Amino acid sequence: MNPRTRRIADLLRECLTSGVAAPFLCCLSLSALAFAASCLTLHLTFFKFPPFQSLFSASHHLLYLPKPSNTTTPHHAPPPSNLWHEMSDEELLRKATTTTASCGGTAEERKKVAFMFLTRGRMPLAPLWQRFFHGHDSRLFSVYVHAPPEFTEEPPRGSVFFQRRIPSKPVQWGESSMVDAERRLLANALLDPSNCRFVLLSDSCIPLFNFSAAYGYLAGSHLSFVSSFDDPGSAGRGRYNRRMRPTVSLAEWRKGSQWFAVHRELAVGIVSDRRYYPVFREHCRPPCYADEHYIPTLVSKLFPARNANRSVTWVDWSGGGPHPAVYRRRDVSEGLLRRMRDGSTMSRCSYNERPTSICFLFARKFDASALEPLMLMAPALLGF
Known part of the structure; x- marks a missing residue:
């Protein structure tokens, strides 16, 4: 008894x-x-936070995402810390390389997810993200923003983005400066040893699920989420430069989505790389786009067993061309968001080696005009 x-x-x-x-x-x-x-007792066992402890049905092997949990702590969040520093990129990367690559600790020491935003300045969808993060324990997440150096506008003190800008440099679309920015974001986030998962997002990204569900999915995964595949066409192998040999061979050349979610070990591997990135910076120039090839190739070479080989960010390339589809006010509908959430366009998707219909946690590209309908639909459809 x-x-x-x-x-x-x-x-x-x-x-x-x-x-x-x-x-x-x-x-x-x-x-x-x-x-x-x-x-x-049942509630504490089944719904214990993080929610990924009960994500699967034993009979159907489907991923179930929880409703917002009651583990929010609106008054717990400490004052925001300023991320600004005077380190050069070389000093920053060197310091980040020396940080621990492991995320140990007890269940009470929860894993923190770093949300890293690569932006062009203002964040038109900030109110949606503010609602996404609102009320949740600040020990579960951190926010980093890479904006153009000339952008100095600071959001209101109550914003989750307040004082979260990192020292940045100009970013040119299609150039290696895009990868520099990604590595800069990772390096700054690695300085916090409690960050265990690292998600790259843009100012046109939206969350497709509430914070509890997204956190559980990311923190509970055994694998990183980096899209990496061998594309035999002109936009894949056709971009390979033979001058990359022997460091990177054509057989090792990979392509994938820029938008990743990685474990700490892989994040340290990316910022500490001194062998492959110089080759990409020198020999992968337009029409070769380093942000579509460097990390997918690096992960395929060094961490293939630790990668789910897919992105958790929905992007629509069906229209062809160098840029994905942009969703505006008139495009936003419940049908669109439901298609993004249920993974209906994926032929197959797995989570921790089990099939699931939940393949995407985020989606892009949404412009500023999409904010109003998104805010109206979010409570009932997105769960926040």
């Missing part, structure tokens, strides 16, 4: 000896107490 059951039995014994009219009322009251205690 466990302690809880023993205690209920003792209370029942005491109650029954207290008077003639009491037995029925005692049994009724204590039965309700036992039922409530059992429900509480």
Whole structure:
């Protein structure tokens, strides 16, 4: 007999000896107490945070994402810390390389997810992200923003983006400066040893699920999420430069989405790389785009067994051309968001070696005009 059951039995014994009219009322009251205690135990076991502990159905092997949990702590968040520093990129990368690559600790020391935003300045979808993060324990996430150096506008003090800009440099689309920015974001985030997962996002990205679900999915995965594949066409192998040999061969050349979510070990591997990135910087220039090839190739070479080989960010390239589809106000609908959420366009998707219909946590590209309908649909459809 466990302690809880023993205690209920003792209370029942005491109650029954207290008077003639009491037995029925005692049994009724204590039965309700036992039922409530059992429900509480079930709640703590099944819904214990992080939510990824009960993501799968044993019968269907489908991924289930929880509704917003009651583990939010609106008044717990400490004052934001300023991320600004005077280190050069070389000093920053060197310091980040020396940080631990492991994320140990107990269940109480929860893994933190670093949300890294690569932006062009203002964040038109910031109100949606503000609602996404609102009320959640600041020990579970951190925010980093890479913006153009000339952009000095600071969001309001109450914003989750307040004082979260890192020292940045200009970024040119299609150039290696894009990868420099990604490595800069990773290096700054690695300086916080509690960051265990690192997600690259843009100012046109939106969350497709509430924070609890996204956190559980990322923190509970055994693998990183980096799209990496061998494209035999002109936009894949056709971009390979033979001057990369022997460091990178054509057989090792990979392509993939720029938008990744990686474990700490892989993040350290990216910022500490001194062998492959110089080759990409020198020999992968337009029409070769380093942000589509460097990390996919590096991960394929060094961490193939630690990668799910897919991105968790929805991007629509069906229109062809160098840029993906842009969703504006008129394009936003419940049907669109549901298609993004349920993975209906994926032929197959797995999570921790089990099939799932949940393949994407984020989506892009949404412009500023999409904010209003997104804010209206978010509570009922996105869960926040």
